[in-house]
Amino acid sequence: MLIGVLALQGAFREHEYMIRACGDIETRQIRLPGQLEGIDGLIIPGGESTTMGKLMADYGFLDPIRERAGQGLPVFGTCAGLIMLARDINGSNQPRIGLMDMLVERNAFGRQVDSFEDDIEVPCLGAEPFRAVFIRAPYIMKVGAGVEVLAEYGGRIVAAREGRLLAAAFHPELTSDKRMHEYFLNIVKIAS
Numbered sequence: 450m451l452i453g454v455l456a457l458q459g460a461f462r463e464h465e466y467m468i469r470a471c472g473d474i475e476t477r478q479i480r481l482p483g484q485l486e487g488i489d490g491l492i493i494p495g496g497e498s499t500t501m502g503k504l505m506a507d508y509g510f511l512d513p514i515r516e517r518a519g520q521g522l523p524v525f526g527t528c529a530g531l532i533m534l535a536r537d538i539n540g541s542n543q544p545r546i547g548l549m550d551m552l553v554e555r556n557a558f559g560r561q562v563d564s565f566e567d568d569i570e571v572p573c574l575g576a577e578p579f580r581a582v583f584i585r586a587p588y589i590m591k592v593g594a595g596v597e598v599l600a601e602y603g604g605r606i607v608a609a610r611e612g613r614l615l616a617a618a619f620h621p622e623l624t625s626d627k628r629m630h631e632y633f634l635n636i637v638k639i640a641s
């Protein structure tokens with residue numbers, strides 16, 4: 450199994466470490482659209498979504514990723530990666546992949562609490578709470594009928610899935626808890 454990690458900007462190395470810690474799985478840093486060839490799943494990391502979206506547009510990533518995802522490639526976006534996956538971003542027309550039927554709000558947790566962590570319930574990962582690290586995190590304001598809500602925090606949706614697309618507002622790659630990545634790898638395994 451080969452997992453691509455978009456490496457234009459942001460926290461891509463941590464995702465690679467995490468995926469490799471999940472077992473005998475190869476990772477590839479994706480810096481050019483041609484490198485999407487042959488991957489079984491793609492991770493879009495956290496970072497700064499306006500910068501990442503601009504780079505993705507400039508490097509010609511948006512259509513190839515939409516096309517591959519349309520053919521069934523599983524994609525997992527965390528934080529800025531979640532924003533890249535969202536069809537609608539409140540008050541913004543910044544470039545995005547836009548494949549998940551949801552409306553997101555950027556920097557949703559306010560300035561005083563730029564970064565924080567807390568235990569959250571993620572039922573699809575089991576009964577044990579998940580330590581969620583939020584860094585200038587977005588949240589999901591609204592989801593369409595085909596989107597499954599995986600986690601909420603303080604009444605706000607912070608993780609969701611639509612078919613083979615998975616999105617988390619927090620940073621599972623910055624913890625030692627592998628369950629969220631394992632959940633994604635399971636989607637990849639079933640898809641391939």
Ligand code: GLN
Pocket residue numbers: 494495496497498499527528529530532555556584585586587
């Ligand atoms: N606030 C960032 C954005 O809107 C996301 C932050 C992150 O990925 N940690 O792009």
